[in-house]
Amino acid sequence: LSTRFSLAYLAFFGFMNVYALRVNLSVAILSMVNSTYMASHNNSNISGDVCPSSHAHKTLETGEFNWDAHKRSLVLGAFFYGYILTQLPGGYLASRFGGKWLFGGGVLCTSVLTLLTPVAARTSFALLIVVRVLEGIGEGVTFPAMHAMWGSWAPPVDRSRLVSVTYAGSQFGTVVAQPISGILCASTFLGGWPSVFYVFGSLGVLWCIVWFIFAHSTPDKHPRISPAELHFIQSNVEPKDEVLSVPWWEIATSKRVWAISIAHFCNNWGFYTLLTCLPTYLKDVLKFDIQQDGFMSALPYLVMWITINLFGLLADYLRQHNILNTTQTRKTMNAIAFIGPAIFLVATGYGCNKAAAISMICLATAFSGAAFSGFNTNHVDIGSRYAGILMGITNTWATIPGFAGPAVVGLLTEHNPGKSQWQIVFYISAAVYLFGVVAYTLLGTGKEQPWN
Numbered sequence: 001l002s003t004r005f006s007l008a009y010l011a012f013f014g015f016m017n018v019y020a021l022r023v024n025l026s027v028a029i030l031s032m033v034n035s036t037y038m039a040s041h042n043n044s045n046i047s048g049d050v051c052p053s054s055h056a057h058k059t060l061e062t063g064e065f066n067w068d069a070h071k072r073s074l075v076l077g078a079f080f081y082g083y084i085l086t087q088l089p090g091g092y093l094a095s096r097f098g099g100k101w102l103f104g105g106g107v108l109c110t111s112v113l114t115l116l117t118p119v120a121a122r123t124s125f126a127l128l129i130v131v132r133v134l135e136g137i138g139e140g141v142t143f144p145a146m147h148a149m150w151g152s153w154a155p156p157v158d159r160s161r162l163v164s165v166t167y168a169g170s171q172f173g174t175v176v177a178q179p180i181s182g183i184l185c186a187s188t189f190l191g192g193w194p195s196v197f198y199v200f201g202s203l204g205v206l207w208c209i210v211w212f213i214f215a216h217s218t219p220d221k222h223p224r225i226s227p228a229e230l231h232f233i234q235s236n237v238e239p240k241d242e243v244l245s246v247p248w249w250e251i252a253t254s255k256r257v258w259a260i261s262i263a264h265f266c267n268n269w270g271f272y273t274l275l276t277c278l279p280t281y282l283k284d285v286l287k288f289d290i291q292q293d294g295f296m297s298a299l300p301y302l303v304m305w306i307t308i309n310l311f312g313l314l315a316d317y318l319r320q321h322n323i324l325n326t327t328q329t330r331k332t333m334n335a336i337a338f339i340g341p342a343i344f345l346v347a348t349g350y351g352c353n354k355a356a357a358i359s360m361i362c363l364a365t366a367f368s369g370a371a372f373s374g375f376n377t378n379h380v381d382i383g384s385r386y387a388g389i390l391m392g393i394t395n396t397w398a399t400i401p402g403f404a405g406p407a408v409v410g411l412l413t414e415h416n417p418g419k420s421q422w423q424i425v426f427y428i429s430a431a432v433y434l435f436g437v438v439a440y441t442l443l444g445t446g447k448e449q450p451w452n
Helices: 003-032 036-039 068-098 101-117 117-123 125-139 140-153 157-186 194-214 227-236 248-252 255-284 289-319 326-348 352-373 377-384 382-413 419-443
Strands: none
Touching: 003 068, 003 140, 003 157, 003 194, 003 227, 003 419, 036 289, 036 326, 036 352, 068 101, 068 125, 068 255, 068 382, 101 117, 101 125, 101 194, 101 227, 101 248, 101 255, 117 125, 117 194, 117 227, 140 377, 140 382, 157 194, 157 248, 157 289, 157 352, 157 419, 227 255, 227 289, 248 377, 255 377, 255 382, 255 419, 289 326, 289 352, 326 352, 326 419, 377 382, 382 419
16 A cells, blocks of 8 residues: 555546547447458358357448458557557656656546547448547557656565556456447447447546546655655666666666567567457457357456456565576566466467367466566666666557557468468467567566666
8 A cells, every 4th residue: 555556546437538549440340340241252262260159149231331351450559650650659758757757648638539530430441540640649658657656666575566556457358348349339328339438538527537646756845655665666676867868878788678669569560460350359259249249358458457456466486485586587587477378379369169279278378477587678768867868769660560469360360260270370479478588587687777
């Protein structure tokens, strides 16, 4: 119940909104698109390459938009074209002016644009793309802004837990958004699929009001923090005076920063492939219906939400009791987070047993939860003064999979959305994961860098 953990809980709900706003389209698009049109534009010779439909499976033919796989991948990837633009500016601005207003403002911008999404979609395809890009621009500042705040708030002994609790909101947001989106799409509330955007956009605005009232960028600005906790934080966290100059060259040439960047890219390739394309895989190959699909899509992220917190506790325990040092802890967690998903994603592509496929995906995301105690906390270890800037740099690279992943899926499945093509998708993700674990193990460290 300390002030720093209260900030983590508040930020948890913030990232819950951030991801709910990001992923609701992944489920809603299944109701938006005319599936009869989709079927007529796919290869007709794939009947042996998809799983048989169950009696419960219902094909939705009422979607109002005639979008093929290429257009769907454009819609799903558009968010990330905007998201990549504000990573570095977000980190720099948060380091100069504090993360509170930047984080809250980013979520508010995205929430308002989410409320406008149904109007944009019905006006024109191009306008929908523009709105999604602008949403990405708004959300692009959120992770760098929060990392900048933890650079001031997070003592080393609590660091893994605070960061894990905060960013576990991302998974919980997915857990909440995907099944609720499925229920809303299948209902007649506010017209069906448009209600998805109205509900989550409104919740985002309400959270922003609470954040602006209760959050503070640094401990010394917090009116309710106890003197003992303030002293504890300030005596354990590198003081952050005004950042007059950033050691850009040292950061750009640091192999430690490159290690985090590579790991972040590789992690997000697998994660974003699942996040944006899993609902499509469940519907096209495993033949779930829209309501089942929302619940099944969310289950892996519920598992991941649990393991993020467990791995955070484990990482801090290992460090506090000197079982492993910081470098060993980060590399161990990273190896768990990359090797596990690489194995289980490949296994997902084989067979038509729905329970087995969902179990494999859940195991993949369970291991993936360790990443938040691996590379994802490492920015604060090596350069707490510039944690927001470092997150901006690595998340810039890590945003590329957000639009490249759906594009690759669209390219592979446009004319043949069958199992064999999805197996290629999962093999590509596994190869990227394995490259990431090797690179981070060779180049990463948990030691503070001289330029900090």
